[in-house]
Amino acid sequence: MDPKQLAGEQAAAYVENNMVIGLGTGSTACWAIKKIGERIANEGLQLTCTATSIQSEKLAEQFHIPLTDIAQVSSIDITIDGADEIDRQLDMIKGGGGALLREKIIANITKYYIIVADESKYVAQLGAFGIPVEVVPFGWQRTAEHLEKLGAKPTLRKKEQETFITDNGNYILDCDFGLINDAASLETSIHNIPGVVVCGLFISRAHKLILGKKDGSTEEITTKR
Numbered sequence: 001m002d003p004k005q006l007a008g009e010q011a012a013a014y015v016e017n018n019m020v021i022g023l024g025t026g027s028t029a030c031w032a033i034k035k036i037g038e039r040i041a042n043e044g045l046q047l048t049c050t051a052t053s054i055q056s057e058k059l060a061e062q063f064h065i066p067l068t069d070i071a072q073v074s075s076i077d078i079t080i081d082g083a084d085e086i087d088r089q090l091d092m093i094k095g096g097g098g099a100l101l102r103e104k105i106i107a108n109i110t111k112y113y114i115i116v117a118d119e120s121k122y123v124a125q126l127g128a129f130g131i132p133v134e135v136v137p138f139g140w141q142r143t144a145e146h147l148e149k150l151g152a153k154p155t156l157r158k159k160e161q162e163t164f165i166t167d168n169g170n171y172i173l174d175c176d177f178g179l180i181n182d183a184a185s186l187e188t189s190i191h192n193i194p195g196v197v198v199c200g201l202f203i204s205r206a207h208k209l210i211l212g213k214k215d216g217s218t219e220e221i222t223t224k225r
């Protein structure tokens with residue numbers, strides 16, 4: 001079985017009746033969404049679900065998962081989401097799919113945050129992936145200069161040769177900072193730049209990582225927060 005599917009489906013087993021659930025984004029979290037849909041259909045689970053992207057909203061609708069707008073949800077029991085890189089402390093880089101802002105808003109109100117990934121995402125040190133930074137379109141070139149002063153090589157994200165636009169109408173600067181030594185202070189420094197909406201560093205947020213492996217096994221790594 002696909003390691004992403006293994007991890008995603010295993011995470012869906014943590015969902016219990018009457019919970020409020022955050023639905024993540026990406027090619028791994030989608031397996032959790034599908035499985036949650038199956039569990040609703042087969043077990044009659046009553047859930048309140050809210051999604052981290054338009055893409056995940058569409059997927060949830062496809063699997064007949066009822067959705068509640070974030071405006072009505074002040075606390076989430078469990079969110080299941082993916083990561084682009086995750087280290088031994090379960091600090092992460094996210095945003096490869098451009099969903100980082102909604103993902104961080106949802107992570108911020110989540111009591112138990114489960115990350116699902118294949119083993120290639122589990123790294124000793126964050127940074128090789130680069131850090132996606134969502135910026136407002138106004139003066140994005142000036143925001144990019146500030147990121148350069150912090151040590152980044154920023155690249156404006158494109159999709160099919162057009163500027164990539166996030167679900168929130170913003171741009172993404174993919175920032176190569178090299179390998180990162182102090183991710184928490186870098187996150188703060190990036191967030192202090194005017195024009196930055198959010199960056200893809202997710203520090204001290206995840207509670208559990210479920211890794212799917214090529215040999216068909218899974219590993220759960222848990223940390224106390």
Ligand SMILES: O=C[C@H](O)[C@H](O)[C@H](O)COP(=O)(O)O
Pocket residue numbers: 024025026027028029081082083084094095096097098099100103
């Ligand atoms: O913006 C996208 C999200 O942060 C994804 O969760 C992340 O990019 C991982 O996606 P995938 O499971 O497709 O590698």
